[in-house]
Amino acid sequence: MTALLLRDLTLALRAGGGFGLSLAFFLIVTILVPFGVGPEGGTLGRIAPGILWVGALLACLLSLDRIFALDHEDGTLDLLATAPIPLETVTATKALAHWLTTGLPLTLAAPVLGVLLNLPVPGFFWLTLSLALGTPALSMIGAFGAALTVGLKRGGLLLSLLVLPLYIPTLIFGADCVRRGVEGLPTATPFLMLVGITLGSIAILPFAAAAAIRVNLR
Amino acid sequence: MELTVTDLSIARGGLPVLTGVSLRLGPGRALVLRGPNGIGKTTLLRTIAGLQPPLSGSIGLPPEDIAYAGHADGIKPTLSVTENLRFWARIFGTGDIAPALGAMDLVALAERPAQSLSAGQKRRLGLARLLVTGRRFWLLDEPTVSLDVASVALFAGAVRAHLAQGGAALMATHIDLGIAEAEVLDLTAFRAASAAPAPGGFDEAFA
Numbered sequence: 001m002t003a004l005l006l007r008d009l010t011l012a013l014r015a016g017g018g019f020g021l022s023l024a025f026f027l028i029v030t031i032l033v034p035f036g037v038g039p040e041g042g043t044l045g046r047i048a049p050g051i052l053w054v055g056a057l058l059a060c061l062l063s064l065d066r067i068f069a070l071d072h073e074d075g076t077l078d079l080l081a082t083a084p085i086p087l088e089t090v091t092a093t094k095a096l097a098h099w100l101t102t103g104l105p106l107t108l109a110a111p112v113l114g115v116l117l118n119l120p121v122p123g124f125f126w127l128t129l130s131l132a133l134g135t136p137a138l139s140m141i142g143a144f145g146a147a148l149t150v151g152l153k154r155g156g157l158l159l160s161l162l163v164l165p166l167y168i169p170t171l172i173f174g175a176d177c178v179r180r181g182v183e184g185l186p187t188a189t190p191f192l193m194l195v196g197i198t199l200g201s202i203a204i205l206p207f208a209a210a211a212a213i214r215v216n217l218r
Numbered sequence: 219m220e221l222t223v224t225d226l227s228i229a230r231g232g233l234p235v236l237t238g239v240s241l242r243l244g245p246g247r248a249l250v251l252r253g254p255n256g257i258g259k260t261t262l263l264r265t266i267a268g269l270q271p272p273l274s275g276s277i278g279l280p281p282e283d284i285a286y287a288g289h290a291d292g293i294k295p296t297l298s299v300t301e302n303l304r305f306w307a308r309i310f311g312t313g314d315i316a317p318a319l320g321a322m323d324l325v326a327l328a329e330r331p332a333q334s335l336s337a338g339q340k341r342r343l344g345l346a347r348l349l350v351t352g353r354r355f356w357l358l359d360e361p362t363v364s365l366d367v368a369s370v371a372l373f374a375g376a377v378r379a380h381l382a383q384g385g386a387a388l389m390a391t392h393i394d395l396g397i398a399e400a401e402v403l404d405l406t407a408f409r410a411a412s413a414a415p416a417p418g419g420f421d422e423a424f425a
Contacts, residue, residue, distance in 0.1 A: 002308075003305055003308035003309055004305075004309065007294070007297070007301075007305045010297065010301070011294055011296060011297070014296040014297075071292075073290075074290055074291070074292055074293060074294070075288055075289070075290025075291060075292040076290075076292035076294070078264075078269060078286065078288050078290070078292070079286065079287075079288075079292040079306075079347075080292075080309070081268075081269055082267050082268060082269065082284060082285070082286045083309050083310060084282065084309070084310060084311060085309060217269050217270065218269070218270040218271075
């Protein structure tokens with residue numbers, strides 16, 4: 001498992017690994033929005049939690065098809081399926097590697113980019129916390145979607161359409177958590193829902209993704 | 219422990235391609251599968267490797283004893299030869315990759331990124347992976363594609379050494395590897411009679 005994790009991280013960081021893509025996309029979104037919306041600080045601050053969460057979600061979506069498609073193309077997935085580690089471990093590990101190269105950098109970059117959107121000060125804590133606990137669900141759900149579409153040529157479109165509705169609960173509770181944090185309202189309900197979705201995804205989806213890969217390898 | 223396949227029927231894309239295939243493969247033996255393109259050699263090997271379920275029949279060997287090498291070698295272009303091989307050695311829980319590098323004449327290429335290898339050199343790296351799996355039953359699908367004469371001899375030597383250590387190899391290949399003890403099984407005799415969809419064939423995708 002460590003071997004697979006280290007290999008995926010190495011591949012992501014080497015040339016052509018697509019590590020910077022999500023981060024660059026996130027940066028572009030948060031830089032462009034103030035130009036589009038206008039410089040009025042109150043408006044920006046009000047929509048900042050939603051924009052930051054939507055940006056992070058779309059940035060995450062951008063890199064999903066790499067999770068299994070490359071391994072399928074060069075035959076690695078066939079060989080991993082016959083290797084001594086269970087396919088459930090493979091899917092969970094690859095989702096973890098995706099989170100470490102996408103979700104974690106997005107979480108760390110979000111507070112910096114929040115400044116550009118005039119995010120009110122109490123929001124920074126909740127933004128970082130909700131992204132840190134919500135993006136693992138995005139990676140795991142995305143890995144499941146990637147597993148469903150792994151055999152398809154140009155499956156990226158289908159993958160986005162499949163995954164998008166599954167991302168919506170995470171987006172709603174994640175952005176709501178930040179918004180309530182900004183307004184000084186109690187955040188317990190959206191926060192617990194967000195964590196619940198993440199934990200549920202991590203518990204169930206590695207098995208679902210492994211089952212989907214087994215069907216697609218036939 | 220031997221590989222026994224009893225009355226196996228297999229399908230590709232929901233259509234039965236081979237029926238009633240039976241074979242036995244004991245330690246130290248090699249069996250070469252022959253047959254025209256499309257007869258189902260790859261499908262048979264994938265079924266025995268546990269990558270797809272058979273229509274009927276049984277396979278008397280757990281997939282955990284099998285190392286499968288398909289058309290694609292599973293090589294990452296941005297990793298070096300050593301990194302590629304060490305990854306598989308760690309996945310299969312075996313330690314030393316030096317003998318595998320030596321056996322496939324890859325020592326001089328060890329630090330080269332895999333994307334700069336020629337097709338034949340990539341193939342040799344893919345076959346070196348078999349040596350680090352530590353598994354006894356090798357399933358080889360066209361192992362000699364893009365290998366030159368010297369590399370084919372090198373590979374035949376590796377297979378022979380594997381057989382001598384009590385291993386076994388089941389391979390689909392069109393060329394003669396010059397392994398004297400290899401038996402040949404012609405699959406033409408097992409071709410499925412009808413091209414009609416298997417019972418419930420298309421439901422398989424949703425099973």
